[in-house]
Structure formats: structure tokens, C-alpha cells
């Protein structure tokens with residue numbers, strides 16, 4: 001009987017055809033009609049390819065989610081994917097057509113993360129066809145709103161993570177070298193609102209209190225909270241304020257992005273941001289917001305999970321698998337507090353959210369095999 005690696009190499013043409021179908025069904029996060037269509041398609045595909053059972057989880061606001069179950073067993077391994085993309089309806093025609101050039105495949109969402117979905121489905125199919133005995137079931141969760149920060153799927157993801165021994169996230173690996181992601185920073189998002197007092201800038205400027213001046217001081221202070229040695233960064237990414245040129249500005253606002261490596265760092269820095277003190281007499285400073293995604297920390301359990309993958313990659317695929325940390329968040333941030341999580345197990349390529357978004361075709365069967373062998377190892 002053929003091994004998993006050979007079987008998957010032989011399925012490359014099928015994988016590409018399936019990927020084409022999934023990519024041609026465009027899935028902008030905010031288009032419920034399109035996303036629901038793709039959700040039904042993926043649910044059917046899951047059942048056809050893996051002989052598992054898929055259910056559609058209805059969602060009022062965004063596309064429906066899909067939960068597939070493969071195999072049986074008390075314990076479970078969670079495969080985490082999302083099918084929404086940042087691309088809009090029609091982009092496949094106008095901006096980034098599905099096309100193959102040599103070993104490179106372009107298309108909206110192929111890298112983030114439709115290529116990963118396909119690799120995941122075929123990995124399960126290969127496990128089925130080689131009659132692998134797994135004493136844990138695999139839950140394949142495919143959600144619809146990751147690109148928005150998972151407002152409607154976060155709870156579901158956390159609930160499944162709590163029930164799981166391991167979580168494998170099929171987001172793309174780090175571009176080019178294909179390194180897995182063993183740590184992701186936590187993300188905090190805040191809105192700063194400043195109230196000053198309006199006055200005519202020429203007639204009685206002394207009666208005004210400029211919210212913009214106060215904002216500029218606060219922005220400087222916030223950026224100084226960045227500490228690269230700790231991996232903590234604060235960025236004011238958007239500001240607004242004032243009404244017109246000859247009025248002392250009564251109001252100003254700023255959007256703040258905070259990234260940290262550890263929960264402890266969140267506990268240190270969030271109170272500082274939430275309790276910003278006015279730097280000018282008479283202004284009112286308010287901060288709303290908080291944690292958007294908790295940090296995915298590189299714990300000992302994460303390291304040993306990575307080492308299992310590294311050994312499989314070396315012994316079966318001749319790949320020297322590396323690990324990296326990233327400041328970007330994923331749904332892995334939501335699972336990491338509950339179960340050892342390994343991220344970046346999706347398609348190798350580059351250009352997420354960009355016009356050159358692509359994957360490397362010859363890597364698809366290898367990464368799919370890596371996943372199948374990893375599931376096999378973890379399920380025993």
C-alpha cells in the first residue's frame with residue numbers, strides 16, 4: 001500500500017481542481033449571500049472527500065460556519081480554518097485572476113487561506129484511504145469572519161479549543177521559508193477621545209482648550225510606551241479632530257493598536273492606556289476598548305508540538321522545518337490559552353491580502369502530508 005506522502009503527491013491535480021472551485025466561489029467577509037454559498041459547498045466537500053459528517057452552523061450576521069467531524073474517539077484534535085477573504089466580489093476577474101504560472105498559483109485567498117483548507121481536506125482523505133487508526137476524532141472548523149477579527153466565531157472557536165487536546169491552524173506559514181508559527185502577539189485595540197473647548201482662533205484664542213494639542217501630546221506619550229526589548233508596541237494608526245482652520249479644536253480622537261507577547265505584559269500596560277491622564281488643564285480624556293486577541297505564547301507544550309512536526313518533516317519529507325513568531329494575530333490566539341496550538345500549517349506562498357497573493361504548487365502535497373502525518377501521530 002502507498003504511504004501518505006505518495007498518495008498525496010498523486011492527488012495534486014485533484015487538489016488544484018478543488019482549490020479552483022473554492023477560489024472561484026468568492027467569499028468577501030461581508031457578503032452573506034456569497035459566503036453562505038461557499039459554506040454549503042465546503043460542507044459537502046468535507047463529506048465527499050473525508051466521509052465524515054459536516055454540519056452548518058447558522059449565523060445571522062456573517063456567513064455560516066462549518067463544523068466537520070472525522071473519525072471517532074473521546075478526545076479531539078481541532079483543525080482550524082476560515083474561508084472568508086479580504087477580497088471583494090469581482091476581484092477574481094478584475095484584480096487577481098486564478099492562474100497558474102509554472103509552480104506558482106495566483107488567486108484571491110489562495111494563500112490566506114483557501115490553499116490551507118484544501119490541504120486539510122486532502123490530508124483527512126489520505127488518512128481515510130490508508131485506513132489509519134486514530135484514537136482521537138478530528139474536528140474541522142471552518143469559519144466565516146476571521147478577517148474581521150472573528151466577531152461571530154470567537155465563542156465557537158474557544159468552545160472547541162476547550163474540548164481539544166491539540167489545535168492545528170491552517171493559516172499560511174511565514175512567507176518563503178515556510179516556517180510554522182509558534183507564537184503570535186496579543187492585540188489590544190483602543191479609542192481615545194479628547195474633549196477640549198472651542199473658541200475663535202483669532203478673536204479669543206485664550207478661551208479655547210485645544211483637543212488637537214492634547215491629542216498630539218498623548219500620541220507622543222503612547223508611542224513612547226513601545227518597548228522592543230519586551231516585544232511591546234503601541235501605534236496610533238488613525239487620528240481625527242477639529243472642525244475648521246480658525247477654530248480651536250473642541251474634540252479629537254485616535255485609534256490605538258497595542259501588541260504584546262505575554263498576558264503579563266497586557267496586565268501591565270492596559271491599565272496605563274485605559275487610565276491616560278490629561279496633559280492640559282481643563283481637557284477631558286477618555287479611553288474605550290481593550291483586548292482584541294490574547295497572546296499566543298510559546299509555551300513548553302507548544303515547543304514540543306512543534307518538535308513533533310519538525311521530526312515528521314525531516315524524516316518523511318526531507319524538509320528542515322523552522323519556527324517563527326509573528327506580531328500578526330489569527331484565530332490561533334483564541335485557542336492558545338486553552339490547548340497547545342501550532343499555527344502556519346497551511347499553504348506555502350506569499351502576498352496575503354496583496355495583488356501578488358500566491359502559493360507554491362509543489363509544496364501543497366508536502367504540507368498536506370505533513371498535516372496528515374502530524375494528525376496520525378497526535379491521535380495515537
Ligand SMILES: [Zn+2]
Nearest residue numbers: 112113146171
Ligand atoms: Zn487567514
